Amino acid sequence: MMRFACCRSDDGPIKPVIGVLCCNEIAERPIQAVATRFVEPLVRYAGATVLLVPAVADAMDTRALAGRLDGLLLTGSRSNVAAARYGKADTADDALDLDRDAVAMELAGRMIEAGRPVFGICRGLQELNVLFGGTLTDALDEGHHGPTDDATAYETLFDHTHDVALAAGGLLAAAIERPEITVTSVHRQGIDRLGEGLRIEAHAVPDGLVEAFSARPCGGDVLAVQWHPEWDVAGRASSRAFFSLIGRALGTYRDR
Template sequence: MRFACCGSDDGPIKPVIGVLCCNEVADRPIQAVATRFVHPLVRYAGATVLLVPAVADVMDTRALAGRLDGLLLTGSRSNVAKARYSATDAVDDAIDLDRDAVALELAGRMIEAGRPVFGICRGLQELNVLFGGTLTETLQDGHYRSTADETAYESLFDHVHDVDLQSGGLLANATAQRRISVTSVHRQGIDRLGGGLTVEALAVSDSLVEAFSAQPCGGNVLAVQWHPEWDVEGNASSRAFFSLLGQSLGT
């Protein structure tokens, strides 16, 4: 084996984007992230991906935020715990408390450092909570709620509905469209929008906030309720989401 020692030039170094994992169990506790979130970050955002463990008691989010160029908060099979945004004593199901803790703390540090933070599905919900907003599980029939564990994986993403992009927003400018069809799989949605967030998209069926943006400390924050990573190869508006992330990273 030959080694390339210091001084070799393999071209420009790609920015590193952190992708937050989730806590799942496959015979034993594991850190997991769906592979479909990784490919678009490389192909359309021009980034190198670093998986971030959602293990709250060992994560040094301050050190990590100083090394990452950006952060993607992915979708997940878990919900944000109600204690994060509500004083109700309702019983939670399908929660991941460590994911909540790492996502909110790391995203907050990244935003304060002026680095881009993007969110998909659960990621949108986490960012809304981070900005002081609240969530609801009372969604109208126009939104698909994943509730049956036995549902076939592929069929989860069969549900498509329309959203209106807000004029002058990041998504409207990037797609050159005012209405797009999106794929949704979620049980929580935005109730009260967080402070300082700008609406990017509304559901046609009931005006649920489906996307928002912000730039509180110089870095772009952009989150969508739908799943652009699912149909990214054949959908220009989905690719636009990841291209916007790449632009925010300076690629």
């Protein structure tokens, strides 16, 4: 029989809670999904507790949720941000997740306005760029930013890498302490016009695509990268530095 310790107070400090946005996927039936690789580094290197956030627009009270989260991570995804979100026309080939767009934009907006830290990886960077009034493009250097074979197996999908140059004086440059790093890159869209108020943190080498940005519009950090730092975190000091930045931002918010 389980014994309960009422009013327990000996478990140490409570960790900050970061929401991690799910995607709408099909596994025989519609499900909410997020890759485990996004969750584990937040626990290990950012010292956070993870709460999965469903991408179900009609079921989400983003105002209530934003008041309870200490931070938010918009993950990568197999879907693209709908072009209608930034004034362009969607194509028949676009893999869309309209509910993900809706929840990401509304929840991230409320979090930022409340001064709470928000982070993005891959699709997450693209969502945040659109939220700040920027646009996206699929006119990328063929084969540079991701594998050209759509049938690439998951086990080898993230073998694709390229170099990025870190902006001097930026958050990433200060944390990583190197002017250039090699990153894991798997994406078919990227930034066209940078959103208003966003500071460039990194460019792709050699084509110059914006690969990371930061901002602090309402007192909380906004930081996003186009690459996949959650892949092989243990083997990449630059990836561990990214998640440590998340942990620092969460801690700064909690300590106010």
